[in-house]
Amino acid sequence: MKRGWKQIATVIVVMLTLGFLFYKTQSDHSADYNEAIDTLRNFKRADAMFNQNILLSRYNLLLHYDPLKEGKFRLEAMVKEIRQEGYSQVHAGATEAEANAIAQLVKEKLELAESFKSRNAILKNSTRYLPIGVGQLVDALRKDGDSTALINQVSELLGKTLSFSVTSDEPFRLHVLGRIENIERSRDLYPPALRPILDHLIVHARIVMREKLALDGLVGRIISMPIAAQLDELAEIYEHHYRLHNAEVLVYQRVLYLFALVLLFYIGYIMYKLRTGTVALNKTVTDLNYQKFALDQHSIVSITDVAGRIIYVNDRFADISQYSRDELLGKDHRVVNSGLHSKEFFAEMWATLGRGEVWHGQIRNRCKNGDHYWVDSTIVPFMDDEGQPYQYVSIRTDITEDKRLEEALFKEKELAEVTLHAIADGVITVGVDGRIDYINPMAARLSGWRAEEAVDEHLSKIFKVYDNATREPLMSHLNSGVADAEGVSQTNVLLVSRTGKEYAIEMAVSALQDRKGGAIGTVIVFHDVTAMRTLARQMTYQAAHDALTGLVNRREFDRRLNMMLESAREHGTDHALCYLDLDQFKVVNDTCGHVAGDELLRQLSVVLASAIRDRDTLARLGGDEFGILLGECPIDKASAIATKICEVVKDFRFVWGEKSFGLGVSIGVVPITPASDSVSSLTSAADTACYAAKDSGRNRVHVYEDDDAITQQRQGEMRWVPRIESALAENRFELFCQPIAAANAENEAYQRCEVLIRMIDEVGERVPPGAFLPAAERYNLMPSIDRWVLKHTFAIYKAATRENPAVKGLVCAVNLSGASLNDEKILGFIHEQFEAYGVPPEAICFEITETVAIANLTKALKLINDLKEMGCSFALDDFGSGLSSFAYLKNLPVDFLKIDGNFILDMVEDQTDYAMVRAINEIGHVMGLKTIAEYVENERIYAKAEGVGIDYFQGYGVAETLSFADFLSNCPVKQCRVVSVKEPLL
Amino acid sequence: MGNKSSSHQRQRGQASPAIVSEDTGENWAFLIFLVFLLSLVGLALWLSFPKPMKTHSPAPFQSPAMPAEWGFNEPIQPIPFATNIDPKRAALGQRLFYDPQLSGDNTLSCNSCHDLDKGGADDKIYSLGVGGAVGQINTPTVFNAVNNIAWFWDGRATTLEDQLDGPILRPDEMDSDWETILQKLSRDKSYVADFSAAYDDGLTIDNIKNALVTFERTLVTPDSPFDRYLRGDYYAIDEEEKRGYQLFKDYGCSSCHQGVNVGGNLFQVFGVVANYFEGRSNITKADLGRFNVTGREVDRHRFRVPSLRNIALTAPYFHDGSASRLEDAVYTMAEYQLGRNISAEDVGLIIRFLHTLTGVNGEQE
Incomplete structure (x- = not known):
């Protein structure tokens, strides 16, 4: 761009220079000059003519002054002209003075001419009159006679005066003037009558004397006025300028000639360059064509x-x-x-x-x-x-083929990498030079180095391990980078991290070999045993304790109860078992919420603990139920302690915000004697006794007695069995569903839902599944419930399809319990249902829990494979809650992963859970599975889950639970993100 | 780029493309083109050189009318007929000449004093200006004024245009100014239109003056009996008049009163042989004559010699109007200018001659 401007500027400059030079050479003054010279010449002629007319007038050859008048006008016009003359204007400085001088001369000359005209007229008249006057005078004198002297005198005057008028001799003038004075003096000699004539003669004679001289001078001055010389001078100046100008033009001509010549040569040079350039260009074009041809071929x-x-x-x-x-x-x-x-x-x-x-x-x-x-x-x-x-x-x-290969390779590599990334084992691969090629996050974390720092470092620098027993450095032989081909495994190894932290690890070292068996490096796999042990301890504790209150949980309570029962049988000692049920707990829970309820339980557990002996066991059995084991305590003492507990609880005030609550507790006490039957009978009895205490007016203690018939019927979950059975018989169940939203599909129709079951009790109240399903599981009612669900799901689906074609394409997820998986007849039943209702298998997705599937792996696999063959799909429920999920995942041909809801709920707060969700999601995706997030209860969880890249979302934050039949008849239902958290429908 | 089509036709895998070099033909064409271009530049160069200087042939000199040209050398010359007059401008000038708007109070026109029906002057010693103001000098005739050497008695105006300023501006004459006149005339649409027709720049002060001067150029009387005589009509004047003419020359009148205008082309002292102003009690400024213009002593009482054309019509005479009759004027002239006695008979004959100078102007008809 700049270069372009430069070129344009250059061209403009060259054109301007050419134009300027050309203009200069074209400057021709000859016309102006000629005109000016003409003017001067005419001026000279006019001047000469004027002089001539002066002379003609002087000698009476011209009898009128009109030529002089015209000459005056002419000269004045000439003066004007030379002042306006174009050529003199060009050189005004040099010629203005000349012109002014000429103008001045002309002015003077014309003034003199005026004077001349006047005097010339006077002289003419006087010389004309003199002979006439003398004649008259002489005639008159002759008449008088005797006047010869006077006649002579007068005649002499005439003669001398006239003589003077043609000469200009000064002595003669004085002589004539003397004669005139003589006549004047002798005036009296003349007769008086003639004296006037004489006076006239004298006057005229004097005029002649005076005017003749003046006139001669005037004529001389007029004629000698150097106007012509001045004009010549002016002409010379003009000519000088003209010559100078011509010389200048000549210089410009030569410069122009040179410039044009240079330009000409330059043009020739450029043409030559262009020509040679064209040849080179042709060559280049040929080459380019070959190159293009080659390019096109490739x-x-x-x-x-x-x-x-x-x-x-x-x-x-x-x-x-x-x-x-x-x-x-x-x-x-x-x-x-x-x-x-x-x-x-x-x-x-x-x-x-x-x-x-x-x-x-x-x-x-x-x-x-x-x-x-x-x-x-x-x-x-x-x-x-x-x-x-x-x-x-x-x-x-x-590169289609490359890409295909690359993708396949990438998939493999990614699977391996993601797995390595996600697993809890540390993995390090070392090249033959002993330098680290790869280190996974766990290994990096344990070694204390960041992965990117560790790569390419020498193994011994990063991975410092010692024999835990001898504290001898290990792996020194690995510095060469090659391990034994068969591999080494060591369990008691101490890893010292970069920061000096010590980990007990187990590790395996294996050699990496290429196809020919050559060593290409080493892989070290290790895991942190300390962490696992700590975790194991924690889990043991958690398994035995209630998370909320820190008290012993039901399982531990049962174990201790069993131990106590055994000790009673062995040693014959008496112990006691108490069941405690809080009376007004529900009020607190309902009015102040679960947080308040939890806080109440925590406070109360402290209160209760204070009321019993240290060696006694206080356990939280669930909800607002507590249990107490009183070792070596006879029933009377136990009853007393229970009563004391009642009072302590009664005195306890729970304050929440501005509210204050009083509580009561109903306590059932059962003695543990060598005669006691079993743990279950004991717990059942305690439950019954507690119920009895409640029934008999709350906040009191009831000691169990064997013949307590009323309480007998109400023992534990047993109550639920007949209720579920009657509900099954009377079809008192209802199907609900929860829509499952797909990611990035807002405003599109739901394509999935999970079918859920609700029981309707004897009085028509809905019972949530959490209430009766544990009982159903325990008393083997699940296969019946699953069948009821399948049958009704199919029926409703079929009915809805008839009325609403939009239902087709909707996938319904149905839960299959572990018991159903074990049921050998279930497969046949499912086949029957498909046939009976004609529901497309693609519309049904079975959900099985991870733990159940793994527990019955063989059966589960058979069922899954059979149903998948039909076209059904499978989802693995509560994924992540089990321990060895990833390993089994490869074996289970499921289509969906439902990530355990607890991870989802906590992922917003807990980084570990978040990482877990990410890992599950990544692994699921790598394996080609779609992932589903449960318990998406609010927008924050939704956003987080969406950020992870999970495919589907389910929960109150997405859609509420609603009647399955209604949902189907309303199909298609558009997805929309629920912003606020809503309480569950039930 | 050029070989697109050839590579286009070739299938992949076939012989590679080739370029045919067209060297031989192009070289010649290039050479010819170069020579053509060079010659073009050369031609342009040659043309750009200045032409050789033109040989100068002097313009023919316009010789003024020679005195001998006429055939006989007479002091009095016939009046040339007015030629090259723009009729539109002259008509405008005529209208202006009669237009009293040229005076300050719209009472006087040029014609008021230079009455064309009275020989181009009035019969008063001193003309009356606006509001009855009395002038200081006798009004000269406007006829043939164009042929004078200068204007006013003292010749203070060297052009006719300058002369116009005199009567227009003087408070005792028309007492106006050109701006006022221009404004007055601008209100008259016919003036504006006529000036626009006659002049490119329409109504301006200069054009008003020019129109008046153009009209003045038509105010000549070229066909008096004496003019006809001079032009060869021997019988245009009678024998006495011829005698009078002879006396006019013999007495020396024609020493000053000569030329086309029978005077008007020189200045002469009033009182050559005797002091005309001697004994005059009141010498006015006007009596000083050209002295007022030049300030030189020699110009005291010097006046432009008046033209004797139409002299019979323009009484009273002299700058002070002191001669009411032609005889008086002739006697005064003989006494003060010629220094001679003159007989009553000669005066009569001279006056007879002077009457032959009365001519007719086209305007009067």
């Missing part, structure tokens, strides 16, 4: 204009895209866009090209028939002078 080439329209494609382009050339030209590359790449991808590409940079990248394109092909693309923008691209040349290589 690559897919296309050229697009700035608007992105294809203006050229080579044969390979047409071949691979399956479009003909005509179909492509004028289109843009969207013709072959496969839709794989994001807008940002292309935006980045255009941004790069827009900056004039070359873009490299791999693009997946689509053929005419819809197949895809991959190309390695290099796009080169062609820039114009202003730095703007005017077309893009794209050179591509077909």
Whole structure:
């Protein structure tokens, strides 16, 4: 761009110079000069003419002054003209003075001429009169006679005066003047009558004497006025200027000639350069054509204009895209866009090209028939002078095969890497040089190094291990980088991290070999045993304790109870068992919420603990139920302690905010004697006794007696069995469902839901599944319930399909319990139902829990494979709650992973849970499974889960639970994100 | 780029493309083109040189009318007919000449004093200006004024345009100014239109003056009997008048009263042989004559010699209007200018001659 301006400026300068020189050479003053010289010449002539007319007038050859008048006007006009003369204006400085001088001379001359005219007239008249006057006088004197002397005197006057008028001799003038005075003196001699004539004569004679002299002087001055000389001088100045100017023009001519010559040579030079340049250009074009040919042979080439329209494609382009050339030209590359790449991808590409940079990248394109092909693309923008691209040349290589291989490889590698990334074992691979090639996050964490720091470092620097027993450094032989081919496993190893922290680890060292068996490195796998042991301890504790209150939990309570029963039988000692049920706990829970309830339980557990002996066991059995084991305590004492507990609880006030609550507790006390039957009978008895205490008025103690018949009927979950059975018999169940939302599909219809069951009790109240399902599981009622659910799900689905075709395509998830999995007849039943209702198998997804599936792996696999063959799909429920999930995942051919809801609930707060969810999600995706998040109860969880990349969401934060039949009849139901947290429907 | 078509036709895998070099033909064409270009530049160069200087042929000199040209050398010359007059401008000038708007109070026109029906002057000693103001000098005739050497008695105006300023501006004459006149005339649409027709720049002060001067150029009387006589009509004047003419020359009158205008082309002292102003009690400023213009003593009482054209019509005579009759004027002239006695008979004959100078102007008809 700058260069362009420079060229234009140069051309302009050259043109201006040429123009200037040309203008200068064209400056021809000859016309002006000639005109000026003409004027001067005419001036001279006019002046000469004027002089001539003066002389003619002087000698009476011209009898009137009109020529002088005209001459005056002419001279004045001439003066005016030389002052206005164009040529003199050019050289005003030199000629103005001259012109002024001439004007002054002319003015003077004309003034003198005026004077001349006046005097000339007077002299003429006087000389004319003198002879006449003398004649008259002489005639008169002659008449008088005797006056010869006077006649002579007068005649002499005439003669001398007239003589003087043609001469100008000074002595003669004085002589004549003397004669005139003589006559004047002798005036009295003349007769009086003649004296007036004499006076006239004397006057005229004096006039002649005076005027003749003055006139001669005037004429001389007029004639000798140096006007002509001045004019010649002016002409000389003009000529001088003219010559100077011509010399200047000559110089410009020569400069122009030289300049033009230089220009001419320059043009010739450029023509020569152009000519030689053309030859080189032809050569270049030939080379380029060969190169283009070579390029066309090898690559897919296309050229697009700035608007992105294809203006050229080579044969390979047409071949691979399956479009003909005509179909492509004028289109843009969207013709072959496969839709794989994001807008940002292309935006980045255009941004790069827009900056004039070359873009490299791999693009997946689509053929005419819809197949895809991959190309390695290099796009080169062609820039114009202003730095703007005017077309893009794209050179591509077909890398479809490479891409396929690469993808397969990548998938493998990614699986391995993600797995290595996610597993709790530390993994380090070392090259033959003993330097670390790979270190996974766990290994990095344990060693205290960051992965990127550790890579390429020597193993001994990063991985410092010692024999835990001897404290001898291990692995020193690995410095060579090659382990024994068969591998080494060590269990008692101490790892010292970068920060000096010590870990007890187990590790295995294996050699990496290539196909020929050559060593290519070593892999070290280890895991932190300390952490596992701590975890095990924690888990043992957690298994035995209630998380909320820190008290012993039901399982531990049962164990201790069993121990106590055994000790009673062995040693014959008496112990006591108490069941405590809080009376007003529900009030607190309902009015102040679960948090208050939890706090109450915590406070109360402290109160209760204070009321018993240290060696006694206080346990929280669930909800607001507590249990107490009183060792070596007879029933009377136990009853007393229970009563004391009642009082302590009665005195206890629970304060929550501004509210204060009083509580009561109903306590059932059962003696543990060597005669006691079993743990279950004891607990049952305690439950019954507690119920009895409640029934008899709350906040009191009831000591169990064997014949307590009323309480007998109400023992524990047993109550539920007949209720569930009667509900089954009377069809008192109802199907609900919870829609499952797909990610990134807002405002689209739900495509999945989970079918849920609710029981309706004898009085028509809905019972949530948490209330009766544990009982159903315990008393083997689940297969019946599962069948009821399957049968009714199919029936409702079928009915809904008839009325609402939109139901088709909806996938319903049905839970299968562990018991059903074990049921050998269930498969047959499911087949029957499919046949009976004609429900498409694709519409049904079975959900099985991870633990159940793994516990019955063989059966589960058979069932899953059979049903999948039909077209059903499977989801693994509560994934992540089990311990060895990942390992089994590979064996279970499920389609969906339902991540355990507890992770989902806590992932917002807990980084570990969050990492877990991410790991599960990644692994699920790597394995080609879709992931589902449960318990998505609010927007924060939703956002977090969405950020992780989970595919489906379920929970109150997404959609409420609703009647299954209603949901189906309303299909399709649009997804919408629920913003606020809602309480569950039940 | 050039070989697109050839590579186009070639199938992949076939022989590689080739370029045919067109060297031989192009070289000749290039050479010819170069020579053509060089010759073009050379031609332009040659043309750019200045032409050789033109040989100068002097313009023919316009010789003024020679005295001998006429055939006989007479002091009095016939009046040339007015030629090259723009009729539109002259008509405008005529209208202005009669237009009293040229005076301050719209009472006087040029014609008020230079009455064209009274020989181009009035019959008063001193003309009356606006509001009855009395002038200081006798009004000269406007006829043939164009042929004078200068204007006013003292010749203070050297152009006719300058002369216009005199009567227009003087408070005892028309007492106006050109701006006022221009404004007055601008209100008259016919003036504006006529000036626009006659002049490119329409109504301006200069054009008003020019129109008046153009009209003045038409105010000549070229066809008096004596003019006809001079032009060869021997019988245009009778024998006495011829005698009078002879006396006019013999007495020396024609020493000053000569030329086309029979005077008007020189200045002469009033009182050559005797002091005309001697004994005059009141010498006015006007009596000083050209002294007022030049300030030189020699110009005291010097006046422009008045033209004797139409002299019979323009009484009273002299700058002070002191001669009411032509005889008086002739006697005064003989006494003060010629220093001669003159007989009553000669005066009569001279006056007869002077009457032959009365001519007719086209305007009067």
